[in-house]
Amino acid sequence: MKYYSTNGQAPISDLEKAVVKGLAEDRGLYMPEQIYKLPQVFFDNISDMKFQDIAYNVASNFFGEDVDEDALQDLVYDTLSFDCPVVKVKDNIYSLELFHGPTLAFKDVGARFMARLLQYFIRMSGSEGIAANGTVNVLVATSGDTGSAVANGFLGVDGIHVYVLYPKGKVSPIQECQFTTLGKNITAIEVDGVFDDCQALVKSAFMDEELNKHMKLTSANSINVARFLPQAFYYFNAYARMKALGKADNLVMCVPSGNFGNICSALFGHKMGLPIQRFIAANNANDIFYKYLQTGCYEPRPSVQTLANAMDVGDPSNFARIINLYSKNGELTPEETHQSITSLISGATYSDEQIRETMRQCYEETGYILDPHGACGYQALVDGLKPGEIGVFCETAHPAKFKEKVDDILGIDVEIPERLAAFMRGEKQSVPMTKDFADFKAYLLQQ
Numbered sequence: 067m068k069y070y071s072t073n074g075q076a077p078i079s080d081l082e083k084a085v086v087k088g089l090a091e092d093r094g095l096y097m098p099e100q101i102y103k104l105p106q107v108f109f110d111n112i113s114d115m116k117f118q119d120i121a122y123n124v125a126s127n128f129f130g131e132d133v134d135e136d137a138l139q140d141l142v143y144d145t146l147s148f149d150c151p152v153v154k155v156k157d158n159i160y161s162l163e164l165f166h167g168p169t170l171a172f173k174d175v176g177a178r179f180m181a182r183l184l185q186y187f188i189r190m191s192g193s194e195g196i197a198a199n200g201t202v203n204v205l206v207a208t209s210g211d212t213g214s215a216v217a218n219g220f221l222g223v224d225g226i227h228v229y230v231l232y233p234k235g236k237v238s239p240i241q242e243c244q245f246t247t248l249g250k251n252i253t254a255i256e257v258d259g260v261f262d263d264c265q266a267l268v269k270s271a272f273m274d275e276e277l278n279k280h281m282k283l284t285s286a287n288s289i290n291v292a293r294f295l296p297q298a299f300y301y302f303n304a305y306a307r308m309k310a311l312g313k314a315d316n317l318v319m320c321v322p323s324g325n326f327g328n329i330c331s332a333l334f335g336h337k338m339g340l341p342i343q344r345f346i347a348a349n350n351a352n353d354i355f356y357k358y359l360q361t362g363c364y365e366p367r368p369s370v371q372t373l374a375n376a377m378d379v380g381d382p383s384n385f386a387r388i389i390n391l392y393s394k395n396g397e398l399t400p401e402e403t404h405q406s407i408t409s410l411i412s413g414a415t416y417s418d419e420q421i422r423e424t425m426r427q428c429y430e431e432t433g434y435i436l437d438p439h440g441a442c443g444y445q446a447l448v449d450g451l452k453p454g455e456i457g458v459f460c461e462t463a464h465p466a467k468f469k470e471k472v473d474d475i476l477g478i479d480v481e482i483p484e485r486l487a488a489f490m491r492g493e494k495q496s497v498p499m500t501k502d503f504a505d506f507k508a509y510l511l512q513q
């Protein structure tokens with residue numbers, strides 16, 4: 067499969083380059099030249115298939131031309147060693163629980179898949195390959211969730227070393243322990259600064275010639291095709307489980323969205339033939355996409371901090387992919403593109419006060435504990451579902467990941483799953499760092 071850039075100014079790429087580079091030379095996002103429809107027989111039999119097998123079919127539709135069949139199967143099975151159940155919350159509203167992976171959030175799947183795909187290319191590439199000889203170093207800046215998913219996804223994958231940069235004192239203790247206690251090929255770097263300082267250090271490192279001669283650097287950014295596409299597996303599984311319940315005829319899929327990678331993978335699934343009637347993108351107070359749907363104007367703004375902080379994004383990267391998907395490669399005018407997007411996707415936006423109220427009401431009414439991100443998705447279905455429709459929202463993180471907030475809002479003591487408790491018992495190890503690039507560079511040059 068060939069990959070082109072959403073900015074249209076970069077050379078066409080193959081999968082290996084798209085995965086290793088992440089972003090195209092013109093700073094656009096990579097898109098596959100073709101999205102093949104899956105055969106009808108796959109959808110006919112899907113409700114009898116297990117998650118791994120469904121995912122393998124989807125993966126092979128995307129990556130089958132570029133990755134050896136056995137390796138791809140091994141990769142998918144290794145990535146999906148956990149379940150992704152659909153749970154009825156009330157009436158016609160179901161929760162798709164994406165939090166049963168190693169760090170209890172949906173980013174686990176993309177992170178692990180990307181780690182294993184990168185490893186595959188390291189092993190396969192000859193002397194010409196980008197990743198041939200020597201360790202590949204992944205740099206990732208995090209405000210919490212991404213760091214834990216990437217660190218755990220790459221843990222123990224040989225040939226790759228991960229540096230997680232995080233702002234000192236700005237990450238919750240539960241999040242911090244998920245990437246500072248791992249050891250092995252994971253190094254946590256505690257930066258005396260804010261998240262933007264961490265991101266600036268990573269960006270400077272990628273642009274520094276001396277450093278790039280010294281070591282092979284790559285990112286594990288969520289715009290990477292190997293990180294966002296595998297999330298499509300979730301939506302095929304949701305359809306399968308709903309079909310098994312006899313409830314798949316009029317499905318509305320609702321995705322709490324920040325950088326729009328997750329919903330974008332669902333839209334790729336739709337292009338592959340997944341029979342979802344329509345989609346809802348649920349936002350917190352960062353309502354840039356919601357406004358776009360209303361007005362047709364895309365006006366990025368600095369993000370504001372909310373209870374659902376993994377969705378605090380003021381300029382969602384994957385917006386460019388969504389526009390590209392529905393503009394027929396630029397043939398449609400912006401107005402036509404907007405129209406085709408709004409005929410399939412609607413939006414919702416919730417303030418922190420509404421998120422709190424939703425969490426309380428849902429818990430009182432049904433006993434189901436929502437996390438602040440899932441709460442946006444649930445409420446968008448309560449508000450937006452039409453008669454005869456069945457709604458499935460993504461519960462993107464386990465409520466225990468945001469225990470301080472959830473306990474406070476619901477007045478309960480959320481149980482911490484054993485996997486998370488195990489991280490908390492581990493010993494924290496991190497490298498203290500200033501926000502001065504010269505210090506970070508000197509450190510990396512010694513590695």
Ligand SMILES: *Cc1c(COP(=O)(O)O)cnc(C)c1O
Binds near residue numbers: 172326327
């Ligand atoms: C990352 C994240 C989101 C937002 O997903 P996007 O793909 O960035 O839209 C929502 N909820 C949680 C818990 C997350 O970690």
